Amino acid sequence: MRIEGISHAALEVTEAGVVRVLDQTLLPHQVVWRELAAARDAENAIREMWVRGAPLIGVTAAFGVALAMRVDASDASLQAVCSRLLATRPTAVNLAWALGQMTQALRTLSEPSRAVAALTLAKGLAAADVAVNHAIGAAGLPVLKAIHDRKGRVDILTHCNAGWLATVDRGTATAPIYAARDAGLQVHVWVDETRPRNQGASLTAWELGQEGIAHTLIVDNAGGLLMQQGKVDLVIVGADRVTAGGDVCNKIGTYLKALAARDNGLPFYVAAPRSSIDREIQDALCIPIEERSPREVTHVQGLDADGILRQVQVTPHGTRVHNPGFDLTPARLITALITEHGLIPATSKHIEDIFKEAHNYA
Amino acid sequence: MRIEGISHAALEVTEAGVVRVLDQTLLPHQVVWRELAAARDAENAIREMWVRGAPLIGVTAAFGVALAMRVDASDASLQAVCSRLLATRPTAVNLAWALGQMTQALRTLSEPSRAVAALTLAKGLAAADVAVNHAIGAAGLPVLKAIHDRKGRVDILTHCNAGWLATVDRGTATAPIYAARDAGLQVHVWVDETRPRNQGASLTAWELGQEGIAHTLIVDNAGGLLMQQGKVDLVIVGADRVTAGGDVCNKIGTYLKALAARDNGLPFYVAAPRSSIDREIQDALCIPIEERSPREVTHVQGLDADGILRQVQVTPHGTRVHNPGFDLTPARLITALITEHGLIPATSKHIEDIFKEAHNYA
Numbered sequence: 001m002r003i004e005g006i007s008h009a010a011l012e013v014t015e016a017g018v019v020r021v022l023d024q025t026l027l028p029h030q031v032v033w034r035e036l037a038a039a040r041d042a043e044n045a046i047r048e049m050w051v052r053g054a055p056l057i058g059v060t061a062a063f064g065v066a067l068a069m070r071v072d073a074s075d076a077s078l079q080a081v082c083s084r085l086l087a088t089r090p091t092a093v094n095l096a097w098a099l100g101q102m103t104q105a106l107r108t109l110s111e112p113s114r115a116v117a118a119l120t121l122a123k124g125l126a127a128a129d130v131a132v133n134h135a136i137g138a139a140g141l142p143v144l145k146a147i148h149d150r151k152g153r154v155d156i157l158t159h160c161n162a163g164w165l166a167t168v169d170r171g172t173a174t175a176p177i178y179a180a181r182d183a184g185l186q187v188h189v190w191v192d193e194t195r196p197r198n199q200g201a202s203l204t205a206w207e208l209g210q211e212g213i214a215h216t217l218i219v220d221n222a223g224g225l226l227m228q229q230g231k232v233d234l235v236i237v238g239a240d241r242v243t244a245g246g247d248v249c250n251k252i253g254t255y256l257k258a259l260a261a262r263d264n265g266l267p268f269y270v271a272a273p274r275s276s277i278d279r280e281i282q283d284a285l286c287i288p289i290e291e292r293s294p295r296e297v298t299h300v301q302g303l304d305a306d307g308i309l310r311q312v313q314v315t316p317h318g319t320r321v322h323n324p325g326f327d328l329t330p331a332r333l334i335t336a337l338i339t340e341h342g343l344i345p346a347t348s349k350h351i352e353d354i355f356k357e358a359h360n361y362a
Numbered sequence: 363m364r365i366e367g368i369s370h371a372a373l374e375v376t377e378a379g380v381v382r383v384l385d386q387t388l389l390p391h392q393v394v395w396r397e398l399a400a401a402r403d404a405e406n407a408i409r410e411m412w413v414r415g416a417p418l419i420g421v422t423a424a425f426g427v428a429l430a431m432r433v434d435a436s437d438a439s440l441q442a443v444c445s446r447l448l449a450t451r452p453t454a455v456n457l458a459w460a461l462g463q464m465t466q467a468l469r470t471l472s473e474p475s476r477a478v479a480a481l482t483l484a485k486g487l488a489a490a491d492v493a494v495n496h497a498i499g500a501a502g503l504p505v506l507k508a509i510h511d512r513k514g515r516v517d518i519l520t521h522c523n524a525g526w527l528a529t530v531d532r533g534t535a536t537a538p539i540y541a542a543r544d545a546g547l548q549v550h551v552w553v554d555e556t557r558p559r560n561q562g563a564s565l566t567a568w569e570l571g572q573e574g575i576a577h578t579l580i581v582d583n584a585g586g587l588l589m590q591q592g593k594v595d596l597v598i599v600g601a602d603r604v605t606a607g608g609d610v611c612n613k614i615g616t617y618l619k620a621l622a623a624r625d626n627g628l629p630f631y632v633a634a635p636r637s638s639i640d641r642e643i644q645d646a647l648c649i650p651i652e653e654r655s656p657r658e659v660t661h662v663q664g665l666d667a668d669g670i671l672r673q674v675q676v677t678p679h680g681t682r683v684h685n686p687g688f689d690l691t692p693a694r695l696i697t698a699l700i701t702e703h704g705l706i707p708a709t710s711k712h713i714e715d716i717f718k719e720a721h722n723y724a
Contacts, residue, residue, distance in 0.1 A: 221615025253583025
């Protein structure tokens with residue numbers, strides 16, 4: 001996608017083999033690329049949230065493995081880097097999935113061939129992510145087109161950032177939106193600011209702005225009213241982990257929007273690649289919910305009047321905070337999953353079926 | 363209630379007749395009292411949100427009328443000040459109610475007697491507000507006590523600030539909580555931060571802290587997950603306007619918490635005085651929803667590392683914002699209204715009944 005009109009991906013590999021990521025903690029105020037020179041940099045990039053978003057976390061971890069293989073391609077090294085990377089963030093299952101893909105492939109290779117193979121594999125996962133997201137876009141497009149045919153425009157509400165910044169490119173929840181734009185439909189996006197980290201206000205608003213897609217920022221509290229007032233046609237969000245039964249773990253606050261959509265008779269879609277599905281987990285309440293720093297709630301980062309990036313404290317000193325990063329949206333509230341294998345109902349049968357399909361983007 | 367251990371009300375009248383209010387735009391960082399010397403100061407206090415909260419807006423407006431009567435007690439002056447005060451904020455009906463009470467009483471008096479009478483009336487409305495809130499506390503206490511008897515503690519979720527800062531004293535949604543504390547129950551409050559103005563983070567957390575009541579701040583997105591995890595026993599919120607049929611207009615985001623409470627089988631209470639009921643309005647969608655400044659969403663105010671109060675910009679430059687201040691919670695989602703006339707179902711019949719009651723706190 002575009003930054004100031006120039007094509008970029010959220011993770012790029014230069015011709016010289018340098019891996020770099022956009023530091024998303026500084027957006028929308030500063031565009032800073034950070035080189036991942038070693039596995040530790042990849043770990044740090046995920047932990048410090050230079051990169052975030054389930055698919056991008058997975059791909060970044062794959063490059064972390066590749067970087068480790070350059071230094072030490074032993075089984076011990078492979079196991080160590082995977083376990084360190086796995087510990088960076090607990091909720092998104094794409095991390096475990098990508099590490100599983102890398103381990104499975106590399107284990108069978110001789111040590112000397114692992115470094116080159118690992119880089120090729122990681123690049124493959126990155127390319128597959130982009131292909132998957134285009135397929136998600138194609139799968140979701142008819143939904144938007146049907147609404148557009150009826151009313152001449154589509155108003156989509158989205159939560160957090162499941163945009164191209166959450167993936168290598170194109171995004172998951174945004175993929176149908178970009179596909180609709182490319183198809184000439186008039187789209188408008190209601191962007192939840194997504195407290196506490198404001199990924200909507202700082203990332204989704206920024207990427208949609210860069211792509212010239214009409215959007216309006218709202219606080220997370222406002223979506224329900226907009227639905228009551230008939231200003232929303234549908235909701236599309238991403239996912240950090242989908243259970244075998246179709247329950248969805250996604251950014252905190254997603255569940256509330258699903259409830260509001262249901263109460264107002266509006267469709268609620270979850271756009272996610274197959275790699276976000278965790279077939280091992282039946283009960284969504286068993287998904288580990290990351291508890292993040294209180295400072296994300298007590299302090300807010302932004303530009304002051306002099307254009308300096310600062311954090312300000314909103315709360316009384318010493319206020320106790322609970323800051324869970326994700327919540328659970330039961331399958332019963334989900335109209336369909338938008339996957340690279342098409343639109344599927346959020347049921348265990350339909351989910352199981354897509355794992356039987358021969359076509360595998362990775 | 364207490365500030366640094368000293369008893370205060372959100373609006374105070376000194377023995378010398380000076381009216382002053384706590385400037386709530388500076389909380390929790392600075393405790394600054396502002397004198398209301400003229401009617402324009404009262405208008406300004408409401409418009410700039412030094413005072414906010416439906417009951418406190420009403421009482422402040424009453425003092426605004428009293429201040430106008432000191433200067434010019436004519437019918438024209440009375441009408442003019444009421445119409446200016448009415449225009450300060452559109453949603454809370456207590457404003458119109460208080461102005462109605464003042465006008466009705468003053469119109470029948472001779473001009474020379476109006477100034478003294480108006481001050482007495484305004485003081486009477488302030489005193490009645492406190493009495494009403496104590497009655498709301500008493501009405502809500504058995505609900506909390508029943509939960510406490512069962513599990514040895516009560517976890518209440520509240521949204522925005524319907525605390526003593528939203529009234530003259532004691533609060534509406536907080537009144538049962540303070541009553542429970544006074545009765546020796548172990549209470550803990552989940553405080554929604556309440557974007558965009560953060561009244562939960564800056565006001566509710568502060569006032570509960572000053573009162574020594576256990577509380578934990580969460581982002582507005584988190585309440586649904588906490589309910590899913592069984593960490594919330596009930597929700598209590600305030601109201602800016604209640605329709606004849608029991609629908610509730612309250613701070614944006616209230617509706618989402620009501621939906622989550624319903625989905626998790628939890629009781630959802632609205633604490634509000636009779637003066638928040640608008641018997642003229644049948645359809646909640648007809649209540650004027652205040653559209654507030656985009657800056658409330660794009661910028662956040664807080665203390666920087668040097669202890670200086672600053673605003674920082676979170677969003678990309680030029681981001682379009684929609685900032686409605688209130689939403690609508692249908693009566694069907696409300697377990698009961700907690701009023702000074704007791705706990706009543708949110709139905710037109712029960713609402714009509716309390717207007718037939720002889721006892722009138724004002």
